[in-house]
Amino acid sequence: MYQQPFISDLVRRLAPKLGAAFYIEPEFGHFGYIDFPNGRRTFFRDNRFDLNTLAAVRVVQDKAICSHMLRRFGYSVPEEITFWQRRKFLKAPEKRNVEQAIEFAERIGWPVFVKPNDRSQGKAVSQVWNRRELRVAARRVFRASDVAIVQQACVGRDYRLVVLDGKVIQCYERVPLTVTGDGKSTIQQLLDSSQLDFIKVGRDTTIRVSEAMRRHLHRAGLSLRSVPEKDRQVRLTEVANLSLGGSSVEATKLVHPSFKKLSKRIAQDLNLRFCGIDLITADIRRASPKYIILEVNGSPGLDHYALADEAAQAAWVDSLYLKVLKAASRVIELK
Numbered sequence: 001m002y003q004q005p006f007i008s009d010l011v012r013r014l015a016p017k018l019g020a021a022f023y024i025e026p027e028f029g030h031f032g033y034i035d036f037p038n039g040r041r042t043f044f045r046d047n048r049f050d051l052n053t054l055a056a057v058r059v060v061q062d063k064a065i066c067s068h069m070l071r072r073f074g075y076s077v078p079e080e081i082t083f084w085q086r087r088k089f090l091k092a093p094e095k096r097n098v099e100q101a102i103e104f105a106e107r108i109g110w111p112v113f114v115k116p117n118d119r120s121q122g123k124a125v126s127q128v129w130n131r132r133e134l135r136v137a138a139r140r141v142f143r144a145s146d147v148a149i150v151q152q153a154c155v156g157r158d159y160r161l162v163v164l165d166g167k168v169i170q171c172y173e174r175v176p177l178t179v180t181g182d183g184k185s186t187i188q189q190l191l192d193s194s195q196l197d198f199i200k201v202g203r204d205t206t207i208r209v210s211e212a213m214r215r216h217l218h219r220a221g222l223s224l225r226s227v228p229e230k231d232r233q234v235r236l237t238e239v240a241n242l243s244l245g246g247s248s249v250e251a252t253k254l255v256h257p258s259f260k261k262l263s264k265r266i267a268q269d270l271n272l273r274f275c276g277i278d279l280i281t282a283d284i285r286r287a288s289p290k291y292i293i294l295e296v297n298g299s300p301g302l303d304h305y306a307l308a309d310e311a312a313q314a315a316w317v318d319s320l321y322l323k324v325l326k327a328a329s330r331v332i333e334l335k
Contacts, residue, residue, distance in 0.1 A: 181228025
């Protein structure tokens with residue numbers, strides 16, 4: 001039996017609480033609209049609501065353009081360079097291919113990250129340590145995208161802050177896929193157990209053993225057949241993305257006021273009412289001028305984070321999306 005998307009169930013639950021009528025496309029359930037009592041209509045598709053202007057969303061979808069604008073507005077961003085294998089649709093000022101990307105990586109220092117310029121959820125993102133790995137990563141990116149980015153690897157803790165109409169409504173620390181040794185199981189067995197746990201809680205994540213994962217383990221002197229000692233934590237990748245098997249640590253109540261103000265300014269400068277800001281810093285609980293803005297997401301999901309109690313998780317997700325729907329019911333001007 002076909003199970004309709006998360007967003008359909010959410011709209012059915014929450015719209016009546018606001019006295020709103022709604023329509024959901026009946027065959028697939030991926031899109032529809034909500035009619036609020038004040039006469040405003042908002043459309044939705046997947047987890048996207050029409051809170052942001054199309055132009056603002058398109059700016060942040062292009063990672064290189066977003067990074068350029070953030071740098072222009074005075075924010076700290078990683079050193080990076082774009083390169084491509086074909087770009088007939090744009091009159092580029094210079095030819096910039098993988099050889100120029102390698103020169104850039106050697107100038108700023110290995111390791112670096114290679115990622116598509118226009119993809120989300122960590123797709124085709126790799127940390128690479130040498131020329132050969134960068135070439136392999138570039139080929140992987142170009143199977144899905146015309147433009148790739150080589151980006152400086154930044155040291156610190158990785159946070160996602162979600163901003164809605166100038167307020168941080170959610171923050172969590174993103175932790176790369178990690179397993180904890182029990183002194184008996186191999187890393188492969190621990191991964192298999194993690195996959196079973198995802199299935200049990202209904203998490204839509206498939207753990208894939210990649211060549212990059214094998215190389216990462218090899219650099220740590222390990223392999224999938226290694227048996228980590230009890231309580232030893234083994235990180236399988238440096239890409240901190242929940243869609244790739246990573247986890248999250250709730251931090252909404254811990255955000256220092258300075259980072260709340262920073263997030264609000266970023267959203268305002270990019271003309272976004274609703275966004276997710278990926279930020280690297282030492283500790284979100286303490287004020288610090290040292291931070292790096294990795295990316296900004298113009299349509300962040302709010303349902304991917306870890307809470308021990310499933311009932312509490314469902315209530316928390318509903319409360320967040322209720323705020324989003326309330327915001328969608330009104331028109332405001334960003335200040």
